[in-house]
Amino acid sequence: MATVTGEPAAPRRSRLVYLVPTLVFLAVAAALGWGLTRDASVLPSALIGKPAPDFRLPPIPGRDERGFSRADLGGRPVLVNVWASWCVPCRAEHPVITRLAEKEGVIVHGINYKDATEDALAFLGGLGDPFTRIGQDRDGRVAIDWGVYGIPETFVVDAEGVIRYKHVGPMTPRDVEEKILPLIRELEREARGE
């Protein structure tokens, strides 16, 4: 009698014995796989969804007299690019920014990070100047207010002056096609009230 009642329970239990460790293994493998494949050097920005910080930066002497400040943000979506002449990836990114500004009509402002005036002017003179406003951040203090930890970094700021996206590292044409430009277009529609 005992064997009759015990029989259906036995296979169910033995299946559980295999199923539970397999599920645990898969869960651990998935967690580790996610941890191993994501790029740990890219940090989420604490400023996404927050208004851009208040700042006022002087111009690069010899480029213009206006500089770049918080008051220049808002009204329409823009990109804010943090760059320096000594930053090699910034050089690689420059044609991408130029294309965005000249072909796609996107307004790009620049924060010139810890750079010497002559070097910054030589960079713009040699590679072209796609920026609408540039502020000179000699001691990197404003960049810290923007939560910058390694340049180049590029922020998408919407028409309300709110930071909507941050790209760390040089923007590639693919980043622009897949993320930056679609977001800018969406924010433009948002600003027009569509």
Add this chain to the structure above:
Amino acid sequence: MSRLALLALLLALVLPAAPAPAAVSPDEILDDPVLEARARALGRQLRCLVCQNQSIDDSDADLAKDIRRIVRERLVAGDSDEEILAYLTARYGDFILLRPPVKPATWALWAGPFVVLALGAVGVALFLRRRRGREETETALAPEEEARLARLLGSDSPSS
């Protein structure tokens, strides 16, 4: 001679106790030792975002130096430690804190090891209990089993 030996002994005693050299350069150090001690304590809690697994106190990165300077400026201006940490987490998020704060998003992180330990303890307890149960059933034979065993043994070896 004995004085030299004494000096050597003193040095031997004192040197290992000296703190590991921090990346803080002399021109950064505050005149007020109390504020400087607070700056050091804060610096050890703050992550260098460039090197990520070093504190800003240990890192030679430019950004770490900038943040050390900000910490000291705010200390001199009279900010509390909490205000300084809030200032930095507003810009860089909780990631800048080497010790993650306890909040709903980090409950799994903080409780995880204890949960795993508890599950392991439950598993070990179940295993031991089941093994003990098996040993008991294996050693203790029911009277009819004993009788059957005796019968079988008896039929196999009539000598017993």
